[in-house]
Amino acid sequence: xxxxxxxxxxxxxxxxxxxxxxxxxxxxxxxxxxxxxxxxxxxxxxxxxxxxxxxxxxxxxxxxxxxxxxxxxxxxxxxxxxxxxxxxxxxxxxxxxxxxxxxxxxxxxxxxxxxxxxxxxxxxxxxxxxxxxxxxxxxxxxxxxxxxxxxxxxxxxxxxxxxxxxxxxxxxxxxxxxxxxxxxxxxxxxxxxxxxxxxxxxxxxxxxxxxxxxxxxxxxxxxxxxxxxxxxxxxxxxxx
Amino acid sequence: xxxxxxxxxxxxxxxxxxxxxxxxxxxxxxxxxxxxxxxxxxxxxxxxxxxxxxxxxxxxxxxxxxxxxxxxxxxxxxxxxxxxxxxxxxxxxxxxxxxxxxxxxxxxxxxxxxxxxxxxxxxxxxxxxxxxxxxxxxxxxxxxxxxxxxxxxxxxxxxxxxxxxxxxxxxxxxxxxxxxxxxxxxxxxxxxxxxxxxxxxxxxxxxxxxxxxxxxxxxxxxxxxxxxxxxxxxxxxxxxxxxxxxxxxxxxxxxxxxxxxxxxxxxxxxxxxxxxxxxxxxxxxxxxxxxxxxxxxxxxxxxxxxxxxxxxxxxxxxxxxxxxxxxxxxxxxxxxxxxxxxxxxxxxxxxxxxxxxxxxxxxxxxxxxxxxxxxxxxxxxxxxxxxxxxxxxxxxxxxxxxxxxxxxxxxxxxxxxxxxxxxxxx
Numbered sequence: 329x330x331x332x333x334x335x336x337x338x339x340x341x342x343x344x345x346x347x348x349x350x351x352x353x354x355x356x357x358x359x360x361x362x363x364x365x366x367x368x369x370x371x372x373x374x375x376x377x378x379x380x381x382x383x384x385x386x387x388x389x390x391x392x393x394x395x396x397x398x399x400x401x402x403x404x405x406x407x408x409x410x411x412x413x414x415x416x417x418x419x420x421x422x423x424x425x426x427x428x429x430x431x432x433x434x435x436x437x438x439x440x441x442x443x444x445x446x447x448x449x450x451x452x453x454x455x456x457x458x459x460x461x462x463x464x465x466x467x468x469x470x471x472x473x474x475x476x477x478x479x480x481x482x483x484x485x486x487x488x489x490x491x492x493x494x495x496x497x498x499x500x501x502x503x504x505x506x507x508x509x510x511x512x513x514x515x516x517x518x519x520x521x522x523x524x525x526x527x528x529x530x531x532x533x534x535x536x537x538x539x540x541x542x543x544x545x546x547x548x549x550x551x552x553x554x555x556x557x558x559x560x561x562x563x564x565x566x567x568x
Numbered sequence: 569x570x571x572x573x574x575x576x577x578x579x580x581x582x583x584x585x586x587x588x589x590x591x592x593x594x595x596x597x598x599x600x601x602x603x604x605x606x607x608x609x610x611x612x613x614x615x616x617x618x619x620x621x622x623x624x625x626x627x628x629x630x631x632x633x634x635x636x637x638x639x640x641x642x643x644x645x646x647x648x649x650x651x652x653x654x655x656x657x658x659x660x661x662x663x664x665x666x667x668x669x670x671x672x673x674x675x676x677x678x679x680x681x682x683x684x685x686x687x688x689x690x691x692x693x694x695x696x697x698x699x700x701x702x703x704x705x706x707x708x709x710x711x712x713x714x715x716x717x718x719x720x721x722x723x724x725x726x727x728x729x730x731x732x733x734x735x736x737x738x739x740x741x742x743x744x745x746x747x748x749x750x751x752x753x754x755x756x757x758x759x760x761x762x763x764x765x766x767x768x769x770x771x772x773x774x775x776x777x778x779x780x781x782x783x784x785x786x787x788x789x790x791x792x793x794x795x796x797x798x799x800x801x802x803x804x805x806x807x808x809x810x811x812x813x814x815x816x817x818x819x820x821x822x823x824x825x826x827x828x829x830x831x832x833x834x835x836x837x838x839x840x841x842x843x844x845x846x847x848x849x850x851x852x853x854x855x856x857x858x859x860x861x862x863x864x865x866x867x868x869x870x871x872x873x874x875x876x877x878x879x880x881x882x883x884x885x886x887x888x889x890x891x892x893x894x895x896x897x898x899x900x901x902x903x904x905x906x907x908x909x910x911x912x913x914x915x916x917x918x919x920x921x922x923x924x925x926x927x928x929x930x931x932x933x934x935x936x937x938x939x940x941x942x943x944x945x946x947x948x949x950x951x952x953x954x955x956x957x958x959x960x961x962x963x964x965x966x967x968x969x970x971x972x973x974x975x976x977x978x979x980x981x982x983x984x985x986x987x988x989x990x991x992x993x994x
Binding site: 397422425434439450452501 | 579876877878879880883885887987
């Protein structure tokens with residue numbers, strides 16, 4: 329096992345996200361495929377970091393582990409001081425609702441619900457009052473430029489618009505950590521740039537911590553930190 | 569729990585609404601299949617009770633009375649005075665009780681051209697004035713009275729078989745069987761006064777009615793004793809009290825039998841038939857509920873992405889469970905409403921429907937013979953329909969419960985879905 333130790337450069341406050349000796353191995357039918365090897369890495373609050381790497385390198389896995397959607401083979405992941413890999417099923421829902429916001433490559437909006445409902449619903453489902461959730465959704469939709477489409481249904485939105493709604497949805501519970509997995513991967517260049525702009529501005533304005541996984545090196549470099557996942561560990565991306 | 573239920577309900581309700589807008593149409597199909605399963609159940613319960621009540625009420629009012637008082641032994645028919653005394657005692661024994669003597673037996677009825685076996689009922693002329701009798705025994709032709717001792721009323725079917733009308737004469741061949749002496753045949757000529765029907769054709773082809781005094785002449789032997797038929801105001805309650813009172817009034821030489829004993833096998837037979845029919849139709853409904861389960865499984869597969877994102881954004885598994893349970897519940901509710909409304913409509917129009925089917929099939933048979941879906945010999949001439957609100961509500965509730973139960977497995981499956989497994993596939 330390689331003992332890679334990488335840290336984000338600014339560690340004046342306790343990290344919001346920390347991977348401590350994390351191994352992740354996928355077991356196939358005939359062989360084991362190690363993805364992360366003894367990863368030690370952390371991310372300070374209010375910092376945006378991007379992760380690039382080849383397909384299959386384990387970028388998304390890294391993100392899924394942070395979102396507690398997956399568990400490491402060994403090691404511990406801490407988010408806001410919580411050891412997420414040890415959370416039980418009931419605690420996981422609370423953690424996902426309150427601590428992390430996730431944006432995927434595919435928007436996964438609920439087609440039977442309006443744009444506004446898609447945004448405020450996760451807050452309401454997490455136990456927030458409907459009124460407060462609706463007010464917050466209205467603000468977020470205004471911030472992503474979708475306030476006029478709030479009564480429309482996802483079926484009639486463009487790909488870029490859907491992803492902007494997904495961005496608002498990810499922020500509805502005001503999570504300290506935002507995880508974005510190829511959020512522009514399905515968009516054309518113009519929409520991609522628009523979503524990038526929105527995401528980075530919102531993260532900056534709302535003082536969130538962002539962990540972005542992308543193939544787009546230009547987008548990756550717009551984050552405060554740029555990392556590359558290679559051979560199961562993270563190395564700083566060299567600036568061009 | 570309540571807000572989670574409301575949240576799950578809201579999610580489920582929207583998906584269900586979507587089914588009416590062209591999405592997830594299979595939800596409607598499965599609800600429809602369940603409604604189709606419920607319809608026969610509604611029809612069975614609506615007409616079976618009516619048929620049992622219809623047949624039993626006729627049996628009670630026209631055939632077996634509410635109670636019967638039988639002598640243990642009777643070598644000779646009672647005299648007029650004995651009859652009068654007994655009638656007074658029985659009438660006075662229980663509030664509102666009315667007693668009539670009756671003497672029954674078998675005979676061969678014949679004309680020049682036809683003959684048939686009949687069941688003679690020798691009834692008191694005042695019996696026909698009883699409201700229960702008047703309700704069910706109707707004169708199809710002629711009038712319901714016995715102007716003289718040689719009068720006879722024939723069941724509709726018998727009259728048809730013998731080819732006679734009111735005013736015609738028929739002959740009855742009876743036999744007198746005394747102990748130790750040869751059987752003596754006796755032929756009596758009687759005039760038809762009325763063709764009667766009680767609306768139950770099995771009995772209409774069996775009965776002839778003669779005055780009690782005539783029956784004594786036709787059937788003098790001890791094999792056919794005079795018994796008393798008694799009616800009380802409410803034959804369905806306090807029957808034990810009436811039985812006891814009549815027993816005391818009649819004395820030790822008589823035995824009293826309530827209708828629940830006299831028609832017990834008939835009642836049990838009908839009730840068992842109804843229970844079997846209900847069981848069969850309930851099985852249809854049960855099989856139909858599998859459709860709900862299958863639809864839910866399909867829906868879970870179709871909505872994996874959405875379930876995954878809901879779970880990934882922190883929706884508790886219980887809300888996902890409620891979402892699918894509410895979908896099952898809504899499908900069951902739709903099936904209930906549709907099944908009960910259409911089933912009730914079918915039940916209410918069952919007579920027209922059967923008649924329509926008979927007409928259509930008769931027309932296409934093209935041989936001039938009329939087709940009868942139901943054998944008229946064994947059914948009421950019209951099927952009475954009784955829609956019991958409580959039973960309908962119970963069936964509706966049961967259907968909703970069944971559909972919800974059918975959704976349980978897919979709902980649990982949805983709530984246990986691991987988001988990552990889905991997200992990796994996308």
